[in-house]
Amino acid sequence: MRNVRVFFTKHGRMKFASHLDMNRLMTRIIRRSGVPIWYTEGFNQHPYITFALPLSLGFTSDYEIMDIRVIDDEFTNEQVKAALEKVFPDGLVVTAVENMVLKTGEVAFAEFAITFKEGEKDFAERLNAFLSQESILTEKKTKKGKMKEIDMAPCIKRFSISKRFSAEEGESVVLNLVLSAGGENNLNPTLLLAAFGETPYYTVCRKMIYDSAMECFK
């Protein structure tokens, strides 16, 4: 028996699948795939699946991680990949299947590409000024349900802002943002941007997940 890490992307209509939906969906996909997977013990047995870092509803992602436990050691990672490819629905694409290296608790950062539809002229500059502040305070609900003031600035590892023009979409501002992720200091880009105030409509794509050394999470 070994832990196997499935890397996949999530786009299109699948962006409307919440984290709970993904759990349910993957359980069924894996059952259909025929991959010999470990089931939890207990009365209602179900396939053991964990996700490294839940993705907010509405976000797309180029780097999603799901861990499963394969019980048949002769069933290779290539076979797992082929079996999953057959049953993944539109919008989900398996990119790699590898043996697990890092524990999910070692997730430290996540990188996002946030695309804003054309805004006011100085939007990019104002955004830049906002993110460059030494401290960005906001209120966040703790797990106990109380409101607590936190400073988001230390959670911003790095960011860059660029302008893009395409014939299809017209002008847009793209914010590339690396934020603390996982565990205690997880910061959702939506929370950060809510503190900025009114923004043009934006879409979020998670580009990468890193460990504490900013190495790609494997």
Place this chain on the structure above:
Amino acid sequence: MDNKEFEKLLLSVQKPGRYAGGELNSIIKDKEKVDVRFAFCFPDTYEIGMSHLGMKILYSLFNEREDIWCERVFNPWIDFQEVMRENNIPLFALESRDPIKDFDFIGFTLQYELSYTNVLNMLDLAGVPLRSADRKDLSPIVVAGGPCACNPEPMADFIDLFFLGEGEEVDLEVIDLYKKIKAEGGDKQVFLRAAAQIEGVYVPSLYDVEYYVDGTIKSITPKDGAPAVVNKRIMRDMDKSFYPETFVVPTTEIVHDRAVQEIYRGCIRGCRFCQAGFIYRPVREKSVDTILSQAKSLCDTTGYDEISLSSLSTSDYRQIQTLLSRMIEWSEKDKVSISLPSLRIDNFSTELLEKIQYIRKSGLTFAPEAGTQRLRDVINKNVTEEEILRTCLTAFEGGYTSVKLYFMIGLPTETDEDIVGIAELGQKIVNSFYSMPNKPKYKSVNVSISVSTFVPKPFTPFQYEPQITVDEIRRKHDLLRNSIKTKKISLSYHDSSTSFLEGIFSRGDRNLCKAIEEAYLNGCKFDGWNECFSLERWMETFEKCGINTAFYANREREYEEILPWDHLNYGVTKRFLTRENLKAHGEATTPNCREQCAGCGANCYGEGVCFEKR
């Protein structure tokens, strides 16, 4: 509207997964390569509609055909309806996101009366005129089927044609006719007249209804060659009848999120209040082999780890023991759990209990329906108090500590004694738990009593009966609540005013069409949802339209009266229903179909339980 813009709007509402489409096994076709586009509409939310078996069967059946593309449509929740109107998005089908007003067929399944306003709501959102007479073109043709189609009159002005009975064959015959008429350049009237000649098709506009001054029906007269009596259709051989190999698997959570395997249609019992028990006659079973192979295929192709055996009374399947034994062999290995809804009290055996326990320990639910033996005889429930107590004891001895019991109030001939009898029966069940010498220590018992209001339905022996008034329903609720003396019994009941509305529609006639339209325009929709239902708004509407609600809900009908559905034939004869009504008032029971044929008329189909070897 481009996808980006659309998805942006989706993200502004609750549960966008309802509208996203793209679920596992949903079917995408090239619209240029199909001849007929069918919008299968369920007039309620995604979560409810996606749980419905009939839709799954017809969706797969239609899409088997290369020339048809059938897509799913549900009624968007209020928040998204507002967004759609603000942004001029007409109601669309989930698969293609194309507006359904451009489809060839818009088909509704009418599962319950309280969804009628949602049908209008969906037509309106689609940008399609509500009334059949205002839709002049050949397409879209608006069709409807389902149990409520057995009295379609309150919807007669809106729907072009109704399918009576089971749709697997007749729906395709109508689609084929449409293709032919379209190719020939025929118009809607030509199509409807020709469709009326197909058995199982009812075109309401081809019937004139005349009334007496007191509002009862004087005559129903067909015209343009439509048949005087329209017969329902059934599938004669369930082993050869189409069943989907796979289901669309929703990504978001729905009400019944599991595979569903039908095991038979119809019911042998003949409980006098139960419409399903009469309109789906005769009983036709699937063989064990058919069930096993269909069930296995469903689980394999969907990835579901739970399968529910579906029928009106699971334990009446003749080979239930064999079926479960063989099913467990396979389900155990594949880690699939089996659930058995609709169990009867009288044939719930220890063996069956053992098998269920083996499968999944969920709650046990039984339906004695009435509190006293006298009333159970009136409704022909054919369950004795002894059986109820024995079954509950069996369950308690098997380790269960809670049972749920369903009852109805407002049944014909009901007295206060019968209401108090519900509480007394609950008390006896509680007592039987404590009478067990080996009862589990430190464990308490919970008997949960759920009470609904009896609504008289067409094609049942009680179709002549008055429904009790809302005040009377409330009085009986109070009486029952005050009769319960222990905390071991928990009581819940349905809202009395929705039952009242259901009672008006279930036996309504065409005069209600204008009220339903007016109510919708007045803001009524999602009437089955507490947060949307408004009795005041409905009462205002009825008053404005000059509708006497008591005439429909609380009036006793003479046996001779022409009922609004008398020109529709569901196999069971009116003579039989009248006979059963007389027996009910004489507190006499009727044996089930397997014990003795009661001569209901359903043997006219030449199949099923009427011809089983005994």
